[in-house]
Amino acid sequence: MxxxxxxxxxxxxxxxxxxxxxxxxxxxxxxxxxxxxxxxxxxxxxxxxxxxxxxxxxxxxxxxxxxxxxxxxxxxxxxxxxxxxxxxxxxxxxxxxxxxxxxxxxxxxxxxxxxxxxxxxxxxxxxxxxxxxxxxxxxxxxxxxxxxxxxxxxxALGISCEKCHGDGRAHVAYHSSHPADGSGKYILNPARFSRDRNVDTCALCHSGEGTPRAPPFSYRPGEKLDDYLIPPPDRDVPTPDVHGNQVGLLRRSKCYRSSPGMSCSTCHDVHRPERDVTAFAQKCLACHQTGGHPMAAEIGGRMLTDCIDCHMPNRKSKAIQINAPTRQFALYFRSHAIGIYPEAAAAALQRSDQRRNR
Structure with a gap:
């Protein structure tokens, strides 16, 4: 459609x-x-x-x-x-x-x-x-x-367009008969929502399992998610894990609290596969100047690629541990608590040095 x-x-x-x-x-x-x-x-x-x-x-x-x-x-x-x-x-x-x-x-x-x-x-x-x-x-x-x-x-299996944009039948019917109208009528566009409602669209599935207070599948993009899911208590510290509260981690970040226009879509384009973490560094550099980094001389050109591994490190899952016949295997999840992690930064720089010296 x-x-x-x-x-x-x-x-x-x-x-x-x-x-x-x-x-x-x-x-x-x-x-x-x-x-x-x-x-x-x-x-x-x-x-x-x-x-x-x-x-x-x-x-x-x-x-x-x-x-x-x-x-x-x-x-x-x-x-x-x-x-x-x-x-x-x-x-x-x-x-x-x-x-x-x-x-x-x-x-x-x-x-x-x-x-x-x-x-x-x-x-x-x-x-x-x-x-x-x-x-x-x-x-x-x-x-x-x-x-x-x-x-x-x-x-309807998978996540399709209507999960974020709502039912598109009226939109298709109108624009099929008005092809010259490019205004996008009768469709929801999260990019036009307020920041809170924009983030709620992602938080439906990226803020933890949640406790329902309304029937399943009743939430519609643009509505207040707290009316459908009971938010976790403020005392609960979010964790980056399977079914973890990544939105909660982001909201606690200084970047998010200091940037009124920042939302999930500031860094993510859900319409495209995104697996290259080095590409996300350009999102950071849109706000942060490399010359102001206290370790600029030591890090050098890696500041153009290594932002994510240093400031949004992978964390070992506490919910899932795989015991294979010959070894244990752990899953890791990227933390959306943007911050300063000295140990993670040191490890990331060490890995970068090892790659360069091969």
């Missing part, structure tokens, strides 16, 4: 992690390997393992307890996660969605226990609540059946 008039934006947006944050399970959407030698997850319980299988054009996770001679299998119906870090998988059962017990971790190209599951057990029962889907999909129709909320098969 949007592509016809916004081809350039559409072409880059479909490459982003937002767009691919959920999908139907297909050969293209699933990153993990199902071939022999790569499709097993062994557990700490003797004789108990999980096998990833492809049968009759569909994908399955099968738990096998060889000591008791039993197995349980469920089909992979939906994929959650773009695959940049990893993916988890969901299956349908009687109008509800459940997380499958095995996930995929990109960093080690291996199958792992899914978050929330205990190693060495056969368990397929982790229910997916609407708040999870609110951030990993564009929309999901909810139905109430005898007091139980169930999901209809009417949904």
């Amino acid at each position: 949007c592509k016809a008039c916004h081809q350039n934006i559409f072409a880059t947006f479909v490459q982003t992690a937002h767009f691919h944050t959920s999908a139907e399970a297909t050969t293209q959407s699933i990153r993990g390997r199902f071939s022999g030698g790569h499709n097993l997850l062994r557990t700490s319980s003797e004789g108990l393992y999980f096998k990833m299988e492809r049968r009759d054009g569909a994908f399955y996770q099968t738990a096998v307890d060889s000591t008791r001679g039993r197995s349980t299998s469920e089909r992979i119906d939906l994929v959650v996660g773009s695959g940049r870090r990893g993916q988890s998988f969901l299956y349908w059962r009687r109008g509800l969605l459940f997380e499958l017990p095995v996930s995929y971790l990109t960093g080690i190209d291996a199958w792992i226990n899914s978050p929330g599951y205990t190693d060495g057990q056969i368990d397929f029962g982790r229910l997916i609540v609407p708040r999870c889907l609110e951030c990993h999909t564009t929309s999901f129709t909810l139905q109430t059946d005898r007091g139980v909320v169930r999901y209809a098969r009417d949904y």
